[in-house]
Amino acid sequence: MRKRILLLSFFYPPDLSAGSFRAEALVNALCGRTAGKIDIDVLTTQPNRYHSHASEALAVEEQGCVRIRRVQLPVHKSGFVDQAKAFAAFALQANRIAGEARYDVVVATSSRLMTAVLGSWIARRQRARLYLDIRDIFVENVRELFAAPFGKPLAFVFGVLERWAIGRADKVNLVTAGFLGYFQPRYPEQRFSLHSNGVDDDFLDCPVGEPAEEAPGKPLHILYAGNIGDGQGLHLIIPALAQRLGARAHFCIVGAGGRLQALRDAVTGADLSNVQLIPPVERGRLLDMYGQADVLFLHLNDFSAFRRVLPSKLFEYAATGKPILAGVAGFAADFVRTEVTNAEVFAPCDLEGAIAAMGKLSLEPKARSEFVERFSRRRIMGAMASDVLDLALKAD
Template identity: 75%
Template sequence: MRKRILLLSFFYPPDLSAGSFRAKALVDALCEQAAGEVDIDVLTTQPNRYHAHAHAHVSEALAVEEQGCVRIRRVQLPVHKSGFVDQAKAFASFTYQASRFAGEGRYDVVVATSSRLMTAVLGAWIAYRQRGRLYLDIRDIFVENLGELFSPLVSNPLMVAFGVLERWAIRRADKVNLVTAGFLGYFQPRYAKQQFSLHSNGVDKDFIDFPLSGYEHVSGDQPLRVLYAGNVGDGQGLHLIIPALARRLRGRVQFRIVGAGGRLEALREAVASGALDNVELIAPVAREQLLAMYHQADVLFLHLNDFNAFRRVLPSKLFEYAATGKPIWAGVRGYAAGFIKSEISNATLFSPCDIDDAVEALERLRLEQVPRPEFVERYARSRIMRSMAEDVLALVEDVS
């Protein structure tokens, strides 16, 4: 009898996010390794990661779609933005609909890939109800982050409540994967009996063969083209550094910020109030357009806000940045800083939100494209997902 896997992911293509691309790559790897032996149901949402992009692509996302051994069901969420309350309402809707749909079937293994904890909790609840095996893929430390995002009056009760949910989900899981070794310092002391695997983010196939043109920036009348592509929220803190950097480097650097998020308006207002004509804000774009922007960029910019919790994080954006061979200008601390030093050539580091240090780091960059073939091979997402799929399928084989 064919075994059944349920995969829960709040984001899935055509949505644009690291979680979306990761979930799709895992599904592809599962199908490749277990074709004809398992059926996979994916429960996800209609595109909603970025409102403008979701609106433009809603006609492309079928509510129910079948692709070989995979059936994808996308639930419709209420209109929401990136605020905490709006996101909570959206997830409550996803939980209700996903639980109802999951109850229509019987699953041997439930897989949940989760950044903000609650998808993991939902997966644990469905696996508990169905007496199935549970595989969790943890992509962020939600509970610890709450302490950075809110005042103690708000964060303390939230951390207690969500801490209970985290403990229940992690202890319920048969296997737990962490997306970065930086998370071990948080999870291992709390869950000493749990075994953790480390299947990281990686380089998508779109970036594996990124053209290496031997580009070298020639200083002159043209400003340096600096690109940031990704979320624009509290975690990235772009509103705290881009305006000041743009003011300091006016005439030398042209910033292009591609993305959306909870702090986009704060960034937009700072750019407008400073009359900064060297900052261009662009709504999220499809992968093909983003690749073209990477081609045009001289330097790729990365920044994480100066939160203690973010010292454990490894931004998924780093993998595609590195694959381009372009110089990387990164304001990060902790695990991410160590990873960049040991794994990525021609990348300079500065302390988050430190303007003087950032300018000094820019001066140290070699303004040329440098191939990083060993990095691309080591972190090819297809290879990482094959290994992760093997872990999932081992649970399937254990089901009697």
């Protein structure tokens, strides 16, 4: 008898996000291992990650053993309230659609916890096995993102939801080993796997490029690509860094998010001509931009919760062979120092540290073939798919 798997992901291609690429890679890995014995339903949303790069996709799309169903969300922005409303709309529709079929396993890949909670709810209703892929520690983040008196009450509420979801799961994957220090003491009886983010196939043949020309007067081309929110804190470091470096560097910031306006205001207020803000772009164009850059820039805000995380962007940065300047701390800083060659770390929001770290970089691109092979997304998702299929085979 054919088994049925339901995959819940708030983002899915053609949406541009780490979660969407990860979800698609897992679906591809599952299809490659099932030989027509399993049906997979993907429940997701119409592209909504970036309003500047939104495009309609088919509401229902079938690809072999996979059926993708995308629900329409109300217009929303990056604020907490708007995002909550958008997720509520997704949850209501997903819950209704999931009730039309019977599933053996529910898989939820979740960054802000609530997709995991939704997966737990649907799995309970269906008496299905539950596999959670946890990509963030939302409870810790809430305490720092929201000032008193809201942070602690919100953390308490989400903490209850987290215990309810994690406690129900048959298997929980953590996207980084840095999360173990949080989850293991709280859930000592839970089984955790560690299938990390990785390097997508698009980056396997990424050209390393030529070293930066040290022509007199030629500015260093520094590129950041990704989300621009509180978590990245770009508005706290890019304007100051650009002002200090002046004509010696040109910053290209590609992306969007809740702190884009704050960054734009800071750039305008300081009358900076060496910072260019570009809306999100397709991966093909992004690869070209990586090739043109001299240095790739990465930054996380100075929050204690971020000492446990490992930015997904780091994997594609590393695959390019380009020099990397990373403002990170904790687990991410240790990872960069031990795993990524020709990369320098500075403490988040530390202007002087960023200047010093940049001075240590070699501007000659160097292939990181061992890194790419070790963190191949295809290999990592293959192992994760095996875990999911094991649950499916054990399902009644």
